[in-house]
Structures are given as structure tokens and as C-alpha cells.
Amino acid sequence: MSTYHPLTEQEAINIARNIEQFFPADASLSCKEIGDGNLNLVFHITDSVSGKSLIMKQALPYAKVVGESWPLTLDRARIESEKLMLEGKLAPGLVPQVYQYDPVLSLTVMEDLSDHVIMRRGLIEGNEYPLFAGHISTFLANTLFFTSDLGMNQQEKKLQVKNFINPELCKITEDLIFDDPYTVSDNNNIEAAIEDAAAALRSNDALHLEVAILREKFLTKAEALLHGDLHTGSIFIKKDSTKVIDPEFAFYGPMGFDIGAIIANLLLNYAGQAFWTKDDADREAFRNELLNTIVSIWEQFHDKFLALWEAHGVDRLANEAKGYKEYYMKHVLQDTIGFAGAKMIRRIVGLAHVADIDRIEDAAIRNAAQRQALNIGTELIVRNRSIQSIYELIDIVKSN
């Protein structure tokens, strides 16, 4: 048993060779490190004989973002691998298969998804994924229901809360999503041309109250085991397959945070697509399809979650109390809307932007897209606690 150290490509090959019953005895393995080096090493290992391949992801003991570097716990590799394996059980086929986890090396060996593309990239290129709403709503309903007090033993759930306490990764979210965008912070990354809109975020009292309430929910509401970072960069996709990756931010939090993350990133693409790559008619059709996808995700999630509850609910009173299911789903929707807004705003004025918008070369068009995203995000947040239907979100989007 070696101690922790960042692996070389040769060491990765040696480990791969010893994974039971994966590569044939006569395998000829090659390895390429394909990570961005900011948080993890990612080794892509292929056998030229059998054509088989796999991925090894090793956590690094630091994080680098936009040039800065700070120490970051290796425990996130344990959290990621355990969450991936749990997701694999609860939502089969919707995450990469985990072949092996090495706690000493903080190393997860998993399925190679090179035949998929990162969804953010696919959407930017204007691809449609008609099966996505079905896949992601199943992922959300299954992973959230069966880790909640509605769908699992309530004493074992408390032990899961304990197992997925994740202070360092949560801290990143607490700062970058629920604080910096609403104040003057060195972490912010604001284009000079939209400084007036950023200043408006900093002086909007109604917005601050709602963000404080959303922040409180993120800090205290241990509702279900979340992915915790479910944007379109955490999804591998192709026409017939969706794979959710990278759950290192997993922790027990409010369900709406995961659902809202997906919706926010579709809306960020919506704002980016409005001005980008395609002629007007196609563009409008694509944008409408994004909105249809959002409605479909919510509606399918809602129906699948309730079906699971009906079939597998463990909580007598929650199962039987008249009106409770409606109360519950309404609050999940409201949280979803609020968190979606917070996720949009942080991607415009916060530290980490999204390519959906940043890659627009024309500054005027880019800034208009940024303003649209901020306007939508702000209205989603300010109105979240009064939302009764997903169609109100669509109305908000269309009126901004």
C-alpha cells in the first residue's frame, strides 16, 4: 500500500493492469492525462488490443481557480466515489460505472465515456437531446427520493448525513453563490459594461432577503443527498444516453438546489443561444425547445417523485396526511425556482462564468445576454416563494 502522491501516467497503467477482469492478459495499455489540472488528475487508459478503455480520476490536495490555488481536502474523492456508487444503484445507467476506489490514493477507476460529449458543449453547438428530460428527471427523482426521509429508513438517513458532511466543498458554494454576487468581493468577475447591473444586485433589498432565505436552506435543510454541482458541465451526453458525473460537492441539502442547477444552466444556454450561431427561426425553435425541456424536467420529476412516494414511502404520516404531498411538491418547486435564479446570477457576476455566454465574441451581444440572465435570475429569486407552477418560470423568462 503506497502513501498518497499524484500518479504518473506509468503508475496509472500499472494500477489499471491489476484491475480484476477488466483488461485481457495480453493488453497493450497506453495512458494520457486529460484533466485540466485544477482539481484532479484524469487518466484515460486504453488497450490497443481489445479496444477497451477506462478513466482514473485522482483528487489533488488543492484547488486552482483562475490562477489562485488553495488547499482542498482529499476526502472529496471518497465522497465522490461513494455518491457515484449510490447513484449507480438508485439511477442505473445514468452515471459512469465505478470499477474501483482506492482511498489511500484518492483514486476512482470508472467507465470511459469518451463517446459522450459534455452537455454544455453540445448545447452550445446547438444540439438537441430529446431524451434528456426523461433521463435527468429519473436521475433527480430516484436519487433525491430514496435518500430523503420519505424514501429511506430515517435512522440510516442520519448516518448518511454524517457520512456526507462536506464542509470545504459547501464553503465554495456558500461563498461563490450565496454571498459574493451580492456584495463587493475580490471573487467577483464582472465585465465593466454591465457594472450598473451588478451594482443593482448589490442594492436590491428584496433580492437580498430572498437570497438570505435560500442561503439558510442551503446551510440547514438536510432534505436529500444532493449531487451539489449539477450543471451542464457535470453531464456527459449523447442522443441516447445521459451520464451525470463529478458529484464531489455531494452533501445533504434542499432538493431544489439540484433541480434548480439544471434549470439554471439550460436558461444560461437560452440566454447565450439568443444571440449566437444560428439564424433567427432556428434560434427561436432551439430556445423554445430549451423551455419545453425545462417544463418537461419539472413535470416528469414531479410525477416520478410522487409515483415513488406512492410505491415506496416509508413515513406513515407523510404518506397519509391529506394535502402534505401537494405542500411538499410546491415547496420543492419554489426552492427549485429560487436556487435556479441564484445559479444564474453567480455565473454572470461571480468567479466562474459559463462558456454558453462568455464565448459570445461580440461584446454588445454578450453583455445583452448577461443582462437577460441577470434579469431572469433576479426575478426567479425575488418571486420564488410565491411560485405555484413551473409555467410562471416560463412567463418570467419570456418577459425578460
Add this chain to the structure above:
Amino acid sequence: MSTYHPLTEQEAINIARNIEQFFPADASLSCKEIGDGNLNLVFHITDSVSGKSLIMKQALPYAKVVGESWPLTLDRARIESEKLMLEGKLAPGLVPQVYQYDPVLSLTVMEDLSDHVIMRRGLIEGNEYPLFAGHISTFLANTLFFTSDLGMNQQEKKLQVKNFINPELCKITEDLIFDDPYTVSDNNNIEAAIEDAAAALRSNDALHLEVAILREKFLTKAEALLHGDLHTGSIFIKKDSTKVIDPEFAFYGPMGFDIGAIIANLLLNYAGQAFWTKDDADREAFRNELLNTIVSIWEQFHDKFLALWEAHGVDRLANEAKGYKEYYMKHVLQDTIGFAGAKMIRRIVGLAHVADIDRIEDAAIRNAAQRQALNIGTELIVRNRSIQSIYELIDIVKSN
């Protein structure tokens, strides 16, 4: 280092003799086991030479309630001692001092409070404690604020959540408070004469919806480190001193659960005192004083909590967002009202009753007190989410 076993009185003396700098070298120690034997052994050890004394509390690996016995984790002794020590730091003078904790023996050595009486007993005897509202509001404000995301480092708070995961003790509350009273259960303990009122609890849809929502908060809302069982039997009192004991149910939950427990037990005494021991004028004066105490506890808690927030708030957005403090305190009040109602009802129809009411010998008077407690409890629960002021609670009490 011995392994865990229930101590004899002689072993307790030997341990006491070795506690550093407590008893003098020439001490002549005697020991009496004074626990009820249902959950813990409690040794009272005195030195006839110096007059000094102490208490040793040892957890037993089982619980006995009303004749039944089931296994129960010894980890509760760790939780209790750690919570007691933390309370001692946060609310000095309001809990017994802990001299020593032995994790192997699940043994906490602490201050002897024999000069105090159990508050429930004191109230039943008609004693007034004019300093109590001040003491308990300080205890609540300090222990709840400084363990919440408002008053402590938010990453360290997550480690505290982990440290105080307490599934077995929470399960008792989940069953006995948030389930059994609202259904047919062998755990219930209902006098035949009020079976109609108990049946009404089982068929009240509006009540079930609110109890389901309160149960959800108990299960998911990791707001502050609670005592978890803060009734008047968990308080030692005398005219000038209040000491909160027995925090083995400690876990991270909604603040209103602790505050509501105190209020519920004062109201149970109120219902019991209405028909008991004193002439009419005195009785009314005593009852009014109980209601004044409740108002004073809430108002002092409110003011002290906000003062701590003003002076020590760690969350930028929570500190600065306009309207957030009012929003927060209103929700703590609403939770308090709802949990108070749930705590009252379980003491009338659930497994464990309270002497405040059960000791009324006249069956008609006792049943009338039970009905009053059920009526007040039901109305507190049904109305909890619309309550704006503690005076609405007083109105509810007076109208039932």
C-alpha cells in the same frame, strides 16, 4: 482501563476518590444509587468529613419505559457529556458542572444539585420561580444562537452536526411525539374517558397536515444544537438558580423544538393547576403567572437572541439583508408554537404522561384537564404557521 459494565456503589466510590482535587485526602465517602434504573444509574457520593458531594451518571445499554425494555446506544452518554460541557461554556451557571467523562464506562461525573428540586415537582407544589424566565431565556438564546449558522463558523457547525448525529434518541421522539398520538398505536396511553378526544386527534386532517410539516422540520432542519428533551423534568430549580440537565437527546434540529418544549410543559402544568390544590383566587393568580412566564420567556429569548446576533453574527448576508431578522424570528416563533402543541398532545394520549395532570386523583377533574391540554395543543398546532405574536398563544390558552 476497564471495559464497560454497570458500576457497583463501591466501584463508584473508588472512581470518585481518584477525581483530581475534588475530595480531600481524608474523605470518608458514602454512595447511594438514586436513579430510577430505566435508562441510567445515578450515584450520589458524599464525603461526611468535608460535606462535599458529587453525582455520577452512568448510561445503561437499554431503556425501560412502562415495563418494556429495548437496547439503547451508550453513545448517548458521550453526546450528553459533550453537550453539557458545551452548554456550560455557552450558558455559564445554567447547567451542572462536569468534572470528568469516562467514555469506556459511559460515565459522567458532575456537580451535585441536591439543593435544587425538579421543576415539575416544584410547579406541582405551587411554587413560583420569578427568575426562571430570565434564566431559561438566556440558556435558550445562548445555546441556540452560538451553535447555529448565525453564531458560529459555518464549516465547524457542519462538524458539530456530524458529532451530534443521534439516530436512536431521535427515533424515540419521531415515534412518540410525531406519529403515535395521531394513529392507533400500542405505544399510546389513553384514558378510556377521553377516547372520543383521542379519536378526534386521529381524524383531524388539518392537524395531520401540520404535524407532518412539524415532523419534517424535526427530521431535516439542522438549525441549532438542541437539548432535545427540554421539559420541566429536565430542569433543577430553586428560587435563585436554574440548572438544565439530561441533554442525551441532543442533536441538530429546529430551535422551536426546545423553546416549545418549555412552553408546553408550563401549559401542561397550567392545565393541571386549574383543578388542583389551591383555592380559586390563588389558583387563578398562579395560572396567570404561568402565562406571564411564557410571554416573558419568548420576549426575553427574542431580545437576547437578537442582541447576540447584532454583536456576534458571523453570516454577512444574514446580518445585513433587510427584513431577514424579522423573517427569522417569526419562523422561530411559529415553530415554537407548533412544537409546543405537539409536546402537549403527546403527554396526554402518548406513552409518557406528566405528573402535573396524572396525579389529579379526581377522574372528572383529571379528564377535564386532559381535554383542555388536547384542545390547546391542537389549536397551537393547527394555527402555528399563521402566528405572528406570542400573545396569540395566550389568547388560544384562555379560549380553551
